[in-house]
Amino acid sequence: MGNTIKGIIAFIPSKKCQEFLTGELEEMPIDKMVDLSNNQLRRFPLQVCTYTELVKLYLSDNNLNSLPPELELLQKLQILALDFNNFKALPLVVCRLSQLCILYLGNNRLRDLPSELSHLDNLHTLWIEYNYFTQLPDVICQLKHLKTFHAGANPIRQLPKELKDLKELRTLWLSGILLSDFPRVLLEMPFLEVIDLDRNGIRVFPSLRHLSALKLVIYDHNPCSNAPRVAKGVRKVGNWSEDSPEPKKRSEIEQEIEKIMENKDLQSVAKEGDTHQ
Numbered sequence: 001m002g003n004t005i006k007g008i009i010a011f012i013p014s015k016k017c018q019e020f021l022t023g024e025l026e027e028m029p030i031d032k033m034v035d036l037s038n039n040q041l042r043r044f045p046l047q048v049c050t051y052t053e054l055v056k057l058y059l060s061d062n063n064l065n066s067l068p069p070e071l072e073l074l075q076k077l078q079i080l081a082l083d084f085n086n087f088k089a090l091p092l093v094v095c096r097l098s099q100l101c102i103l104y105l106g107n108n109r110l111r112d113l114p115s116e117l118s119h120l121d122n123l124h125t126l127w128i129e130y131n132y133f134t135q136l137p138d139v140i141c142q143l144k145h146l147k148t149f150h151a152g153a154n155p156i157r158q159l160p161k162e163l164k165d166l167k168e169l170r171t172l173w174l175s176g177i178l179l180s181d182f183p184r185v186l187l188e189m190p191f192l193e194v195i196d197l198d199r200n201g202i203r204v205f206p207s208l209r210h211l212s213a214l215k216l217v218i219y220d221h222n223p224c225s226n227a228p229r230v231a232k233g234v235r236k237v238g239n240w241s242e243d244s245p246e247p248k249k250r251s252e253i254e255q256e257i258e259k260i261m262e263n264k265d266l267q268s269v270a271k272e273g274d275t276h277q
Contacts, residue, residue: 028053037061037081049073060084060104067091075099083107083127095119106130106150113137121145129153129173141165152176152196159183167191175199175218182206197222198237208234 025034025047033056034048041062048057049070054077061084071093078099083106090105095116103120106129113128117139124147126140133154140149141162149166150173157178163169163185170191174183175198182202186195190211196218205228208214217228219238227240 032056032076034058044068044071046070052076055079057081067093069093072096078102078122080104090114090117092116098122101125103127113139115139115142118142124148124168126150136160136163144168147171149173159185161185164188170194170213172196187211194218 025045028051032051032054034051034054035056035058036045036048037058037060039062041059041064044059044064044067046068048054049068050073052073052075054074056079057074057077058079058081060081063086064082065086065088071091074097076099077097079102080094080097080100081104082094083104085108087105087108087110090110090113092114094100094103095114097120099122100120101122102125103123104127106127108131110128110131111133115138117123117137120143122145123143124145126143126146126148127150129150129152131154133151133156135156136151136159138160140146141160144166146166146169148171149169152173152175155178156174157180159174166189168191169189171194172186172192173194173196175196177200179197179200179202182197182205186192187206187208187210191213192211193213193215195208195214195216198218199221202219202222203224205219205222205224205226207229208217209229209231212231214230214234216235216237217230219228219236222238224239227236227238230236
């Protein structure tokens with residue numbers, strides 16, 4: 001069914017029309033996953049809230065701007081995808097999903113995040129790319145177990161010094177924001193494994209040799225006059241880097257790294273699932 005037809009049907013509030021969009025949601029899926037992505041949804045189907053054993057919920061690429069309070073019933077939910085929607089604010093009910101560990105919020109209209117997000121003690125992966133953030137929300141630096149953070153393509157000009165308090169952070173994606181200088185706080189984060197600063201306005205890169213855990217640094221598409229110095233074995237993607245591939249292959253490298261991190265996330269989810277059984 002084409003998106004145009006879906007979009008028209010989405011405006012009709014009748015139960016039959018909503019079921020036409022979401023398909024049959026009569027019983028708990030065996031794999032404990034519901035994927036309602038790309039359905040032009042304007043209303044969250046309440047039937048989903050009856051699946052209290054649900055672990056993964058994908059609502060990407062719809063027209064949602066709110067979520068019902070009944071979502072709190074999904075206390076075993078670990079992965080929630082809300083990217084490519086119309087959220088101007090994160091619904092507070094999300095902050096009450098105590099087992100949530102992976103949250104995708106990219107491509108919305110968010111300008112800030114609620115302080116209640118810090119209640120998610122298990123959250124280790126957060127994507128907020130392509131929103132309207134002009135600075136990192138204060139709550140980000142309170143997410144002590146965060147391992148992967150993607151804030152690319154936001155009009156952010158500087159990073160808070162408190163970012164160094166995220167001792168478990170390993171992968172930081174900051175491509176396409178508005179940095180004009182290298183964020184000094186990153187020099188105080190030796191635990192980082194991946195730093196992506198592609199497509200910024202950084203003119204000079206400091207030495208990163210002391211970042212002992214670093215495995216990959218991406219600094220391509222910056223007006224820089226030098227390449228960052230790194231320890232032996234660290235891969236660089238950008239100008240003056242002998243081991244960096246041609247620019248056309250840069251996306252392949254990013255996909256490769258994302259696959260590695262995704263596998264780590266899935267392994268973490270599996271382990272946590274075993275723990276709760």
